[in-house]
């Protein structure tokens with residue numbers, strides 16, 4: 001349709017103003033494609049640069065974990081407070097309402113149980129299903145130093161290749177398993193290998209000593225797992241120290257859903273992660289909300 005007479009002259013092209021492009025807020029992610037950045041931006045809050053992922057995928061190798069026996073009853077009340085749900089496609093399809101506004105990180109590796117060698121995993125989901133489920137990222141276990149180290153690394157690189165084709169980031173989950181020496185030296189090795197081989201972000205455990213060297217040596221964001229249940233204040237201190245040492249958030253499970261008050265705990269974790277609240281003040285918040 002032609003321009004209406006006279007409107008043409010009124011157009012403003014700002015010919016003297018160069019087009020600007022905002023730098024992407026996440027570490028090491030500026031060269032990614034638009035779809036991948038958009039998905040990462042649904043996991044990480046663009047204002048704080050951080051995320052509170054709620055990890056509820058434990059059942060994929062250990063069955064109905066304490067606190068996850070009834071996800072419909074125990075976990076759905078936490079959903080409003082999480083940035084992201086990390087879970088299997090089985091739980092997603094059977095229990096999570098499809099109208100959720102939360103981003104989804106799908107567990108895509110599996111094939112073993114606590115009864116056998118845990119590192120003997122394979123890819124357990126086709127990328128087409130991740131696309132169908134509108135996943136914001138896909139999580140693969142990588143057992144650096146484990147018996148099936150090479151196989152799990154290759155699982156990850158295959159997922160990275162498929163994810164690049166579809167614009168879905170891959171989250172490498174490292175250092176989970178039995179008998180691991182969990183120190184900064186090991187975590188530097190494990191996280192760096194995953195990043196070098198293409199994972200868009202990494203999940204690992206926190207160690208009090210030198211964790212800032214782990215985040216510094218990893219060119220992409222790191223989120224920390226919560227690990228075994230501890231006292232609420234201790235879990236908040238761990239989350240806070242990890243954030244101060246450069247972590248981009250938490251992917252926490254048992255320390256939230258096994259808490260005396262999971263709804264209060266996830267809000268206290270949010271305060272530490274997104275608002276830089278001190279663990280003590282966040283613990284006060286926990287106690288207030290618990291009542």
Ligand code: R5P
Pocket residue numbers: 055056057058086173176225226227228251252253254255
């Ligand atoms: C580990 O492989 C599981 O997939 C969990 O997602 C992970 O361990 C985080 O949960 P938690 O905070 O309970 O350690």
